[in-house]
Amino acid sequence: MIEELRLFVRIALYAAPAAALYWLLSSEVSGTWMLSALVVAVAMWVVSATALSRRRPQPSSAARLLGFEETETESQRSSLELAPQVLPGPSAWPAAAALAAFVTGLGAVYGGWFAIPGLLLGVTCTVGWLTQIQRR
Amino acid sequence: MATLEHSVPRTAGGLLEWFTSVDHKKIGILYLSSALVFFVLSGILALVMRSELAQPGLQLVDRQTYAQLFTMHGTGMMFFFGTPMVIGLANYFVPLHIGAPDVAFPRLNAFAFWLTLAGAVMAFAGFLTATGAAAFGWTAYAPLSGDAYSPGTGADLWIIGVALSGVAGVLAAVNLLATIFGMRAPGMSMLRMSIFNWNIVVTSILIAFSFPALTVALALLWADRNLGSSFFEPAGGGDPVLYQHLFWFFGHPEVYILILPFFGIVTEIIPVFSRKPVFGYKGFVFATLLIGAYSFSVWAHHMFTTGAVDGPFFSATSMLIAVPTGIKFFNWIGTMWGGKIRFQTPMLFCAGFLFMFLMGGITGVFLASPPLDYFVHDTYYVVAHLHYVLFGGSVFAMFAGLYYWIPKMSGRMLSEGLGKLHFVLLLVGMNAAFFPMHQLGIDGMQRRIPDYPASFGYAQENLVSTAGAFLIALAVLVFFINLFVSLRRGPLAGDDPWGGYTLEWATTSPPPHHNFHRLPPIRSARPVFDERRENAQAGPEGGSP
Amino acid sequence: MTRLVRPISCMALLVMVGASACVPQAPSVQGRAVNQLYGIFAVIASIIFVVTAALIALSMLRYRAKPSDDALPAQFEGNVKLELIWFAIPTVIVVVLFILTLQKLDVVTERAPDPESIIEVDAYQWGWSFTYRGEGVNISGGPHNDPELVVPIDRAVAFEISAEDVQHSFYLPRLLIKRDAIPGRTNRVDVEIDEPGRYIGKCAEFCGLLHAEMNFVVRAVPPLEYRAWLNERKQDDGNA
Ligand code: HEM
Ligand SMILES: [Cu+2]
Ligand SMILES: [Cu+2]
Numbered sequence: 006m007i008e009e010l011r012l013f014v015r016i017a018l019y020a021a022p023a024a025a026l027y028w029l030l031s032s033e034v035s036g037t038w039m040l041s042a043l044v045v046a047v048a049m050w051v052v053s054a055t056a057l058s059r060r061r062p063q064p065s066s067a068a069r070l071l072g073f074e075e076t077e078t079e080s081q082r083s084s085l086e087l088a089p090q091v092l093p094g095p096s097a098w099p100a101a102a103a104l105a106a107f108v109t110g111l112g113a114v115y116g117g118w119f120a121i122p123g124l125l126l127g128v129t130c131t132v133g134w135l136t137q138i139q140r141r
Numbered sequence: 142m143a144t145l146e147h148s149v150p151r152t153a154g155g156l157l158e159w160f161t162s163v164d165h166k167k168i169g170i171l172y173l174s175s176a177l178v179f180f181v182l183s184g185i186l187a188l189v190m191r192s193e194l195a196q197p198g199l200q201l202v203d204r205q206t207y208a209q210l211f212t213m214h215g216t217g218m219m220f221f222f223g224t225p226m227v228i229g230l231a232n233y234f235v236p237l238h239i240g241a242p243d244v245a246f247p248r249l250n251a252f253a254f255w256l257t258l259a260g261a262v263m264a265f266a267g268f269l270t271a272t273g274a275a276a277f278g279w280t281a282y283a284p285l286s287g288d289a290y291s292p293g294t295g296a297d298l299w300i301i302g303v304a305l306s307g308v309a310g311v312l313a314a315v316n317l318l319a320t321i322f323g324m325r326a327p328g329m330s331m332l333r334m335s336i337f338n339w340n341i342v343v344t345s346i347l348i349a350f351s352f353p354a355l356t357v358a359l360a361l362l363w364a365d366r367n368l369g370s371s372f373f374e375p376a377g378g379g380d381p382v383l384y385q386h387l388f389w390f391f392g393h394p395e396v397y398i399l400i401l402p403f404f405g406i407v408t409e410i411i412p413v414f415s416r417k418p419v420f421g422y423k424g425f426v427f428a429t430l431l432i433g434a435y436s437f438s439v440w441a442h443h444m445f446t447t448g449a450v451d452g453p454f455f456s457a458t459s460m461l462i463a464v465p466t467g468i469k470f471f472n473w474i475g476t477m478w479g480g481k482i483r484f485q486t487p488m489l490f491c492a493g494f495l496f497m498f499l500m501g502g503i504t505g506v507f508l509a510s511p512p513l514d515y516f517v518h519d520t521y522y523v524v525a526h527l528h529y530v531l532f533g534g535s536v537f538a539m540f541a542g543l544y545y546w547i548p549k550m551s552g553r554m555l556s557e558g559l560g561k562l563h564f565v566l567l568l569v570g571m572n573a574a575f576f577p578m579h580q581l582g583i584d585g586m587q588r589r590i591p592d593y594p595a596s597f598g599y600a601q602e603n604l605v606s607t608a609g610a611f612l613i614a615l616a617v618l619v620f621f622i623n624l625f626v627s628l629r630r631g632p633l634a635g636d637d638p639w640g641g642y643t644l645e646w647a648t649t650s651p652p653p654h655h656n657f658h659r660l661p662p663i664r665s666a667r668p669v670f671d672e673r674r675e676n677a678q679a680g681p682e683g684g685s686p
Numbered sequence: 687m688t689r690l691v692r693p694i695s696c697m698a699l700l701v702m703v704g705a706s707a708c709v710p711q712a713p714s715v716q717g718r719a720v721n722q723l724y725g726i727f728a729v730i731a732s733i734i735f736v737v738t739a740a741l742i743a744l745s746m747l748r749y750r751a752k753p754s755d756d757a758l759p760a761q762f763e764g765n766v767k768l769e770l771i772w773f774a775i776p777t778v779i780v781v782v783l784f785i786l787t788l789q790k791l792d793v794v795t796e797r798a799p800d801p802e803s804i805i806e807v808d809a810y811q812w813g814w815s816f817t818y819r820g821e822g823v824n825i826s827g828g829p830h831n832d833p834e835l836v837v838p839i840d841r842a843v844a845f846e847i848s849a850e851d852v853q854h855s856f857y858l859p860r861l862l863i864k865r866d867a868i869p870g871r872t873n874r875v876d877v878e879i880d881e882p883g884r885y886i887g888k889c890a891e892f893c894g895l896l897h898a899e900m901n902f903v904v905r906a907v908p909p910l911e912y913r914a915w916l917n918e919r920k921q922d923d924g925n926a
Binding site for chain 2 (some may be wrong): 033046093094096
């Protein structure tokens, strides 16, 4: 298995016996839940990452994103240039979406009606953001 | 070697550019600037606290204001200075270290920054409300933080603000993980990454798996306050200790989130300034992973005095963390050993870090022993310990990193003279401010008190501590003067002013939009060093590496 | 190296004396266990601090670059054997500290089978209520009216600590002991004081506006005097 996934597996390998030992020693519920949830969450990472990689055995962009190509073998090659890549241009949607979250959050403090403009702005941002991605 | 032309996207230009940019370098600078603003704000709150505590009696602020001060000082430093500072440095330097043109999800990256800022503004906006900001400590223990005892809107603003920036932290962490796992340049295997990147990997994992516990705690607290539930209200069948479990399951990893990246920075700087490779690369990686894994199982060492947790279990796991930390210390010494160390400002701050963090780490082992914790818990001893770790550790390493990397980010060197002055003032000030606090704690001065009777004999140490705090303020002022002057008039840095090892030194200062026009071959953890050495061997004009 | 041993050990001695002297000797059985543990921790910690700090300082002083010397130093990348050694050393130290901790933990958490008195401590915003179980005596008070309770010396006294509203913490600085007062829970702490005197108590967990003023006093007196006091109080309370 590759180095990246091993990281998560190692954390699970520590947390699982820690959870068991914790329960045996203290019979304390909330801590046992949290440690077990950690093991489950880490396992979910590993499983979903593995599943994703099997669907795309070729080092395509998605698999590359998860770091599944065998980088060690490539390390023999000498000076390499980056593949040309188009990076996204400036976008106002992320900042606007944060503003939407801010206003919606005020709704949780001052009463629900603040949430209405917040959610409206949120929907606008999502639509705007997605169409911007589509266009590129 | 062919250079690559990238299509540089249109930019909006002017101030608007900063609002719309999705370039990881710009966002990194936004993170760093906003973190420094909150460092100064929270630091000013601390100065007011220290002024109040300088003598017995209430002179400057009333009790309620003092409670707001320490709450927002802790909150600001942990959530709006520390964490964003870490994410900002990672934002700027992770892609550069792995030879990538940007992060994996640039727009998400921008969103995470603005969300962090939104959360910070919301929490601090509490000061503008009629009842003031939150006043229950950065830990917000229930039931004190419930609606019966903290009725003001400042408390709700705090909850939502911290929750927003917590969510932003998770987004940033996932983005960083995806970047490191998926965008490394050919040849950059995991075990050739910089130690800084390794620390960011583990930090991101800690954020991704610990912040959700905070979100849950805050959501339940919000429900208790606003929906009438009683998760933490004993009257309604809830349990205050449950809140503490959730909070510290996040809170302990959080303190490692605030130190691991700074370990990483120090581990970048010491080898470069000793002109040697790091001693025990795999040892560093192993120790970092071990600290990361352990840090999930030590949370209740903050809860020994509740009498509701298993003392031996948490004592054992907490003390175990000293082992990987010890490995790091000796590997740092091993890195310097046999080198030729140049004491420019970044290295000076690393030296300060080594001594101060050693002090904080050692008092930490005391606190991991329940009988000793029963004695010093919630006293100034803990305040001393946490500032040796977070100020002497994280802040010193942060300044080391800033002196090391600002030339890369701006293209101009910071002044060495002012840098050294900054260092000396900070070192003296920090020890004057925080060392006497050990004794205050041992003598029984509790934390979070605005006043103490003259008869308790705390006055002398407190006066020294306050003087130290103002020296710290002076030191930070020197830093900002240095920054303003040098960014305008500092000497040009060139690509590689320090004789660096990692890929950020293979590009211009500041780097172009796509970061690299060409990459050196990556055959070890020190590609820039390797190339420099090869050039030197190939032609005599190359000079010494 | 050897000529450094003396200055280093002198420094260690200074730090150790400093580190352990600053904790006053506690006048109680449990407190003295803490004193002892703190002393051992302080000695070991001072040695670690001094040795590590000396190594750091030594490597910095000895290997600082000379202005004229531009050659690259030897590029060694590590030494697994050395690393294993400094993996082992802290492990051993930590195991020792942990075992010592366990021993003293037993002392400070041990419950006397038959305490002289059981005192129910109830913390509230902002004050304390102390009830002597089975004696019908209650002492309470808050800021500007610090409650003063009396306990016997040379006898174990049990405190059963709880809170009414928010969390507080029962803290006796001179006795080096503290335990949280949590609404809906009870914590028990046993103390055996052996020197008569007045010991100030405080609230250690932030509990709101008057947290800093939530003080109380524990007056330790000889057992006979204690009994007399208790009887007197009983009558006072009964007449009232
Ligand atoms: C600028 C220099 C600083 C000074 C003078 C200072 C001073 C203080 C003081 C006096 C307290 C205790 C307040 C009390 O308990 O009444 C405190 C608490 C605290 N400080 Fe600092 N501090 C500084 C920097 C920092 C930094 C850099 C961090 C973290 C990165 C930090 C994190 C905290 C935290 C988490 C608390 C606990 C807050 C609470 O009790 O809720 N401080 N500081
Ligand atoms: Cu912790
Ligand atoms: Cu209190």
